[in-house]
Amino acid sequence: MLVEIAHFSLALALGLSLVQMVIPIWGVRRNDMALARVGEPAAVGVFLLLFFAFSVLMYAYAVSDFSVQNVAENSHSAKPFIYKLTGTWGNHEGSMVLWVLILSLFGALVALARKSLPDRLRSGTLAAQASVTVAFLLFILFTSNPFNRLDPAPPEGNDLNPILQDLGLAIHPPLLYIGYVGFSITYAFAIAALIDGRIDAVWARAVRPWTLAAWLFLTLGIAMGSYWAYYELGWGGWWFWDPVENASLMPWLAGTALIHSTIVMEKRDSLKVWTILLAILTFSLSLLGTFLVRSGVLTSVHTFATDPQRGLFILIILMVFIGGSLALFAWRAPMLRQGGLFAPVSREGTLVINNLFLAAACGTVFIGTLYPLALEGLTGAKISVGPPFFNATFLPLVIPLLLLLPFGQSMAWKRGDLLGTAQRLATAIIIGVVATVMIFAVTYGGPVAAPLGIGLGVFLIASAVWDLGERIIARASGFRAILSRAAGLPRSAYGSAMAHAGVGIMVIGIAATAWATEDIAVMKPGDRLSRGGTTIIMQQIFPRTGPNYRELVGRFAVEVDGKERGVIDSMKRTFITRNNMQTTEAGIRSFGPSQLYVSLGEIQPDGTSVGVRMYTKPLILLIWIGSIVMAFGGALSITDRRFRVAAPAKPRAKAGAGGPHPQPAE
Amino acid sequence: MTRKQRRLAIIGSCGFVLAIAAALVLFAMRDSIVFFHGPSDVIDKSIQAGTRFRLGGLVKEGSVVREGQTVTFDVTDTSKQVRVTYTGILPDLFREGQGVVTEGVLQAGGLFKADSVLARHDENYMPREVADALKKQGHWQQAPAKPQS
Numbered sequence: 001m002l003v004e005i006a007h008f009s010l011a012l013a014l015g016l017s018l019v020q021m022v023i024p025i026w027g028v029r030r031n032d033m034a035l036a037r038v039g040e041p042a043a044v045g046v047f048l049l050l051f052f053a054f055s056v057l058m059y060a061y062a063v064s065d066f067s068v069q070n071v072a073e074n075s076h077s078a079k080p081f082i083y084k085l086t087g088t089w090g091n092h093e094g095s096m097v098l099w100v101l102i103l104s105l106f107g108a109l110v111a112l113a114r115k116s117l118p119d120r121l122r123s124g125t126l127a128a129q130a131s132v133t134v135a136f137l138l139f140i141l142f143t144s145n146p147f148n149r150l151d152p153a154p155p156e157g158n159d160l161n162p163i164l165q166d167l168g169l170a171i172h173p174p175l176l177y178i179g180y181v182g183f184s185i186t187y188a189f190a191i192a193a194l195i196d197g198r199i200d201a202v203w204a205r206a207v208r209p210w211t212l213a214a215w216l217f218l219t220l221g222i223a224m225g226s227y228w229a230y231y232e233l234g235w236g237g238w239w240f241w242d243p244v245e246n247a248s249l250m251p252w253l254a255g256t257a258l259i260h261s262t263i264v265m266e267k268r269d270s271l272k273v274w275t276i277l278l279a280i281l282t283f284s285l286s287l288l289g290t291f292l293v294r295s296g297v298l299t300s301v302h303t304f305a306t307d308p309q310r311g312l313f314i315l316i317i318l319m320v321f322i323g324g325s326l327a328l329f330a331w332r333a334p335m336l337r338q339g340g341l342f343a344p345v346s347r348e349g350t351l352v353i354n355n356l357f358l359a360a361a362c363g364t365v366f367i368g369t370l371y372p373l374a375l376e377g378l379t380g381a382k383i384s385v386g387p388p389f390f391n392a393t394f395l396p397l398v399i400p401l402l403l404l405l406p407f408g409q410s411m412a413w414k415r416g417d418l419l420g421t422a423q424r425l426a427t428a429i430i431i432g433v434v435a436t437v438m439i440f441a442v443t444y445g446g447p448v449a450a451p452l453g454i455g456l457g458v459f460l461i462a463s464a465v466w467d468l469g470e471r472i473i474a475r476a477s478g479f480r481a482i483l484s485r486a487a488g489l490p491r492s493a494y495g496s497a498m499a500h501a502g503v504g505i506m507v508i509g510i511a512a513t514a515w516a517t518e519d520i521a522v523m524k525p526g527d528r529l530s531r532g533g534t535t536i537i538m539q540q541i542f543p544r545t546g547p548n549y550r551e552l553v554g555r556f557a558v559e560v561d562g563k564e565r566g567v568i569d570s571m572k573r574t575f576i577t578r579n580n581m582q583t584t585e586a587g588i589r590s591f592g593p594s595q596l597y598v599s600l601g602e603i604q605p606d607g608t609s610v611g612v613r614m615y616t617k618p619l620i621l622l623i624w625i626g627s628i629v630m631a632f633g634g635a636l637s638i639t640d641r642r643f644r645v646a647a648p649a650k651p652r653a654k655a656g657a658g659g660p661h662p663q664p665a666e
Numbered sequence: 667m668t669r670k671q672r673r674l675a676i677i678g679s680c681g682f683v684l685a686i687a688a689a690l691v692l693f694a695m696r697d698s699i700v701f702f703h704g705p706s707d708v709i710d711k712s713i714q715a716g717t718r719f720r721l722g723g724l725v726k727e728g729s730v731v732r733e734g735q736t737v738t739f740d741v742t743d744t745s746k747q748v749r750v751t752y753t754g755i756l757p758d759l760f761r762e763g764q765g766v767v768t769e770g771v772l773q774a775g776g777l778f779k780a781d782s783v784l785a786r787h788d789e790n791y792m793p794r795e796v797a798d799a800l801k802k803q804g805h806w807q808q809a810p811a812k813p814q815s
Binding site for chain 2: 342356364382397520
């Protein structure tokens with residue numbers, strides 16, 4: 001019964017979203033603010049209805065109600081409880097419900113963020129956002145209903161794909177979806193601005209916290225997915241340039257550009273048309289990512305059995321929203337008042353360069369991901385575009401961007417001074433160069449890329465810290481003055497310094513992968529495998545039984561430089577519930593940010609020895625630590641005072657009483 | 667700087683970066699993309715030895731021979747087959763009778779020396795290229811649709 005009510009509440013949410021989509025626009029057109037504000041309770045209502053539906057689905061998973069087809073197909077009574085819960089979104093239908101739930105959550109948050117938004121903008125945004133909700137609810141109700149019943153109910157479920165029964169993958173989709181879907185708000189803001197024909201610094205300031213929130217969750221989601229692939233697939237790789245990974249990287253790159261272009265718009269009232277376009281493109285790329293993953297058009301390790309009808313439906317959604325918004329853009333953008341031009345050498349100039357490089361890098365990923373599809377559609381030839389392509393296109397665009405980053409960060413607005421900026425950065429440059437030379441000398445004969453990359457990372461961190469320090473100390477004298485300046489510096493200054501330092505940390509982690517080693521051997525108990533100062537000694541191989549699997553455990557003693565450093569258990573799991581599918585659980589031991597990674601291959605025909613892969617991964621954890629630091633920097637920026645307080649007073653009069661706005665603090 | 671010069675500088679630098687990006691893409695397209703072939707393609711089109719490509723099909727039943735870390739097996743689309751050799755650890759779901767995609771270089775004797783065997787995430791998953799190669803031979807039926815994440 002509960003399940004039927006949940007199904008009905010999905011339908012109700014669809015109806016209410018239609019209200020949220022139509023009425024506010026009509027109200028704004030008629031200058032009837034009472035009507036325009038209908039969108040707010042509607043948005044909250046849609047969220048509550050979807051929250052209820054999602055909770056019921058989760059409950060059905062928790063109690064293993066196999067009369068629900070979706071549960072029967074993706075769960076099993078013996079599955080650990082936590083994976084029963086997370087299994088709710090470990091399948092197509094459930095993950096789509098999560099998708100719209102997050103969509104409606106953002107809608108409800110916009111509706112409730114009363115103080116920080118002008119009325120007209122909020123109404124338009126809610127309406128535009130509701131249109132996305134309507135489309136995806138139609139998609140769920142017509143092609144992916146999670147509440148279908150089975151009669152008779154099967155006694156046991158099919159279990160979740162074992163590879164998804166993992167904590168990392170349990171939290172990866174929600175994070176990624178919050179990121180993807182969060183950009184729907186920026187998109188809705190852009191649509192509202194285009195319909196209204198007004199765009200200014202208020203718009204930029206209103207949109208920035210939402211963009212930052214979406215961006216930071218996307219950052220965490222991508223990092224989580226990458227770490228999961230690293231330890232679960234058992235090959236020790238952390239990024240494969242897989243189409244589905246690219247699908248999440250593209251909105252990230254566009255979103256990163258968007259964060260920076262809204263700064264220019266907020267501070268200098270410039271780059272307006274470009275920012276609007278970028279907001280539309282970022283969400284379009286999120287939709288494209290959803291399409292690529294959900295339709296299965298791509299050859300990918302992520303793509304599973306799929307249903308062409310769903311692919312077609314999402315393709316139509318994609319065309320309506322991308323095509324529609326770009327058409328609206330082409331029609332309305334020329335009417336927007338253009339901002340002023342500015343000097344090429346200035347903070348805003350460097351931010352344009354940032355956008356240029358990010359957009360170009362995003363473009364190469366786009367081509368590399370979609371070109372094989374287009375070629376196959378046109379000529380039938382099948383090609384694969386892999387890491388060599390991306391290494392040859394993406395890296396040459398990103399490295400100059402990273403080299404220029406500190407210059408932009410410490411350049412003045414309006415009229416910058418290249419020489420002065422370089423002087424200010426001299427210390428950071430020297431630190432970076434010294435780091436490169438020292439590491440190069442110590443590891444002489446090793447790969448050259450590593451010291452250069454680490455030098456770049458050190459330069460990024462040093463310049464972020466230096467810039468912050470200089471802003472605090474240079475203009476203050478005495479300890480108290482320094483403290484008060486440090487407290488007075490806007491949080492977004494700390495946020496951006498932190499995010500940029502995070503990039504540096506990540507770059508160091510990536511550069512250090514050049515030193516990673518891989519050894520493969522067939523081992524039996526007693527055998528040793530050494531590389532550098534690290535040795536693993538196989539102690540035993542034994543079977544073990546888990547809740548819904550059997551596993552073969554290889555236990556290894558670890559020695560580093562002759563000293564014992566504990567044991568590593570590396571597993572090969574066989575899921576009886578799932579047609580004897582096997583997964584690899586790599587044994588990983590961290591030494592600071594470095595890791596020793598051991599994974600098992602196959603049992604050899606003799607039955608006593610097993611294939612073993614040993615990787616040493618120096619500084620590998622910095623890749624993900626850097627991502628977390630970046631996300632944390634984003635979070636710090638959101639809490640900046642000006643996003644909460646400096647919003648314009650709620651206009652008492654009707655339409656368009658935005659009025660002039662105080663310049664932001666910094 | 668006059669207004670006109672500023673505009674030119676900005677447009678110029680945009681054009682410059684985009685031109686570099688385009689050049690990089692075109693350059694990489696020439697060198698670093700890999701074609702996919704089924705066993706019938708390899709034999710019928712008599713692909714030259716030394717060519718790098720992806721080979722996909724089914725692992726022929728009873729053809730897998732292991733010698734230490736080296737595995738040899740036949741990849742078949744049920745009408746033609748190509749012998750493949752690979753050194754290293756195979757992905758979890760490598761099994762006889764199942765679909766596989768390998769990447770490597772064709773040797774002079776017709777042996778395909780693979781340096782990677784692609785992993786799969788799901789026991790029902792068939793690489794799309796393999797499915798297409800098999801469809802061409804008329805031996806592939808769509809498995810019952812089974813939604814997965």
